[in-house]
Amino acid sequence: MKLTPELLLSAPSYINPVNDRELSLRGHNIQIIENLGITRDLNDAIDLTDNSIQHLTNFPLLPRLSMLLVANNRIRAVNAANIGANLPNLRVLVLTRNQLAGLADLSFVATLPALEFFSALDNPCTTQTHYRDWLIWRNPGLRVIDFTRVRDAERAHARELFGESLDTPTDLARQILNSETAAGASKVFTTSTAAVGADGGGAASLQAxxxxxxxxxxxxxxxxxxxxxxxxxxxxxxxxxxx
CATH class of the missing domain: 1.10.287 (Helix Hairpins)
Incomplete structure (x- = not known):
């Protein structure tokens, strides 16, 4: 099913238990994220659980959005430039039960400065050596990963493995960073109507x-x-x- 303006306007929007305005788009077999500019940035949370999305991309500028739930989809790639530019205040990102394969596929966490709670449970990437350490190093602001609190000892261990900062990476960190660059170059993010750049195609969502x-x-x-x-x-x- 397409994420049409009609579907967006008819979808339930309510105050959730944490007192946030939430838009529910669960279980519609949505394959491509599009037309979200229609929402006019009126939601604190968007729930896209139980759909068929493969690429997390094509977001317009949504500075109000603080929670994005995209569990149980088919996500195998995340457009770091798009979500970093257009979801600047995202605090909670749930990608449980998707298809992110390796550490290089997690580079997007570094583009989300407000991110505190992240889950990639039941993705292949969680079986990679140093999975949790890499997330902590790439985004020191993370407080909870896969519903387990990040401890100071883990932060220290991540710095030992990868360096005190991105400016002084260890050989291991360089190796993974190089794989991130290669992985990013090999992925092209498009929608059914237009190619999506770092600006998220927000104008296209509204005007086209x-x-x-x-x-x-x-x-x-x-x-x-x-x-x-x-x-x-x-x-x-x-x-x-x-x-």
Missing amino acids: LSEEDREKLREQLKRATSLDEISRIQRALRGATSL
Whole structure:
């Protein structure tokens, strides 16, 4: 299923138990992330659990977003430039039960300065030697990895293995960093409509809606029965095109 403006506008949005505004997109067999600009950055959390996403990319600028749940998908690559530029305040990222294979596939954690809670449980990468140490070294701000708190002794051990900082890496760190560079060069992130750059294709998400999608929004507007629903659809249409 496509992540269409219609699906985004009809998806449940509610205050979750930690008092955050959460948008639920669970279990729709979504394959590609697109059109999230329609949400107008109104959510603290987005739940994309139980879909079929392979590439974590194509996010527009969402400075409000602090929690992203993408467990039980098919993710094998994460666009570090895209999420680093467009999710600057992301604190919680759950990628449990996906297909990230090696340490090089985890380079994106270094681009998320606010990240504190991260899970990649049940991904192949968790079986790699120094998996946890590498995450700690690449993002010293991490507090919890795979639902286990990071201890000071682990931070010290990571520095012993990889160096005091990225400016003074050990040979082992250089080896993994070089593999990160090679892995990044070999991956091309695209959507069904356009190639995605570091800016996340946010403008495309808003401006390149098909005439069919715009017509669906107009039909929803005609059938809307509440002021809240009318307001949401009008915001979406203003973002995509003029009425």
